[in-house]
Amino acid sequence: MSPGSFVFSSKALRSLQLDEDMLERHDYKRRMASHHLLSYALKKEARDRTPLRANVAPRPYVCRDVVIQNALYTGNLEAMQRLFPRGSSAGLIIEPQGGEMRWVARGEGLWSLTYEQELTTPLHITAGRGFTECLRLLLQRGASVDLAPGGITALHESCVRCEPECTRLLLVHGADANAVSDDGHMPLHLCSNPESFECAKHLLQYGAAINARTADEDDTPLHVAARNGLTDHVELYLRYGAAADKKNHEGLTPLNAACSQPQELQDLQRYLGLCRILMKAGADIRSMDQDRRTPLHMACKNANADLVELLLANGASVNEMDYGGEAPMHNILKVVCYKLAHSPERVVRALLNHGSIRVWPGALPKVLKHCSQSPRTIEVLLNAYSQLKVTDTWVESVPPEVFEEHREFYESVFSLARTPRSLQHLSRCKLRVFLEGRLDKVVPRLDLPTIIKNYLLLDYRGYIH
Incomplete structure (x- = not known):
């Protein structure tokens, strides 16, 4: 046995054989997709015209035909008119082929590579891509407007993708504006960016619940809009009675x-x-x-x-x-x-x-170390005190590179170890204590020069005195 090899167990060999079989089946499906389109459409039309029992909706069937999928994903209206002629039904569930491959447990400790697939419908595909005319054709052919094989309806999809015309068209054809997805979201909860504003308007015009909650976070649409900074949405929701x-x-x-x-x-x-x-x-x-x-x-x-x-x-x-x-x-x-x-x-x-x-004076060196890159912040903080005990710890708290960048300011701070605060500053502190809790209201009304008012309100000077 070579140094770079290892022994396969019987289960490993069996798993590899299953992988090979699966890949062969996938190649066979691709070859079958080249069958004549007209034959497919005729069989489909005949199936759609089969008499059904009263009050029983036709059951959608899974479509793996890549030709139909290509027409849907590219918005090829001419091809879709051939594939869905008058009298036919668009009640399909699409199972896309290809995509990423992942390991899936097959039982008895066996694993196999399988293509990731997510069920969808022709309505989802066209609504999410803004293919309005293709969407209209499918709706005219009787596609179920609220079908949600992947956990969301086509209306959810059009709102996520910010396609207002498709949203309006689905609502006109009876889509439920309050349909709940598998993860507990209504379409209005998915209007989460500025481009979704028109979608939100259409939803509200067709009865979307303005204060509906999501299942996971218990958010209303107003929460979603506020969190994402959507000012226009917030104004719209408030006009519609959002709490x-x-x-x-x-x-x-x-x-x-x-x-x-x-x-x-x-x-x-x-x-x-x-x-x-x-x-x-x-x-x-x-x-x-x-x-x-x-x-x-x-x-x-x-x-x-x-x-x-x-x-x-x-x-x-x-x-x-x-x-x-x-x-x-x-x-x-x-x-x-x-x-x-x-x-x-x-x-x-x-x-x-x-x-x-204010900050406890004993914690000022720690604050100085953390905030030293913002000298103005330090200046405002220190000017809230009438007395400061500056020690060597203060000097050590300022990184050398920060000290060099703001040398003039920090030299004025450290000089307080030898010099008391100025009389002007002490007067400011006394007045601030007297007006505590009313500074913002009283100081602007004082008959004083603007520069003095700003000084009382801790304006910046670039040094400590």
Whole structure:
């Protein structure tokens, strides 16, 4: 026996033989697919015209003919008119040939390579690819509009693929706008991107349930739209009576879902506008999920400064603790180094100006190490204290490369080890303590120069004094 070989057991040899037999059968099916189209169509038409018992719907049969499949997948209307002549039925279930191969257990410890297959119908294929005329032909030939051999209907498929004309055509022909897929979703739950807006409109016009829940997450369509930042969908659903404060199984309202969704820099304004719409519709800004996290906790975690300011201006609780004992300030400080482009210092500033708890002074070196790449965040934090005990630990907390990049700022911080805070800063701290909890409302109304107002509200100067 060669070093690179091994002994096959009898079961292994039998499994390999089964694989060979399966591949031979597959080649035979491919050869059979070349039979004459007209013969196939005539047999199919005769079968469709066989008398049936009253009130018994014709049972769809499985079609493996690659010629019919090619006509469907390419939207070849002329070929489909030949394959589905007048009087014929389009009640087929398609079992595609080919695709990926996978190992499947055959019993007695044997495994065999088998092509992955997913049952579908001609309606699914044409509706999902936007072949409107082909879809119309199939519907005229009596295709079952709500057939779901793969677990979803053709209407689900057209909504997933954002094909509004196909969606409308299916609904006109009686498709159930509230059909539930095997995974517990109605078509409206699958309208999850901006291009699906017209599909959502058609569904609602044909009676889609606006507050229907998914089976797994207990989401309403409004949850889906809010989570995906779909402002137009949210406005549409609210006009149709969507409930703004329904909670899913995690305790998330649509507002919570929107605030908690990870947001890139280009997404911030979109989610801000969406949350403003939800709040105008009556969404509760103090609503908590099952971990007692509020929209403010989540907006801070995403470092969406404008959204944080909006929530605070409308009465969000700045010091609410979640089940982990963390306030919104904790959430923003944990993500500063990952959200530098989001201007995290604006979030910290807004929280402090609305009365947020401050960092325990003993933990400042740890915060300094974690947030040192954002000098403005450090500046805002340190300016909330009238006195600071700067030690060598502070110096060691700032990486050398960060210190070199922001040398002027960190030299001003470390100089506090030898110099007390300025009288100007001490006056600011005294006034802030006096106005605590009212800073955001009182300071803008004071008859003072704008530069002084900004100074009181912890504006940035690029150094500590």
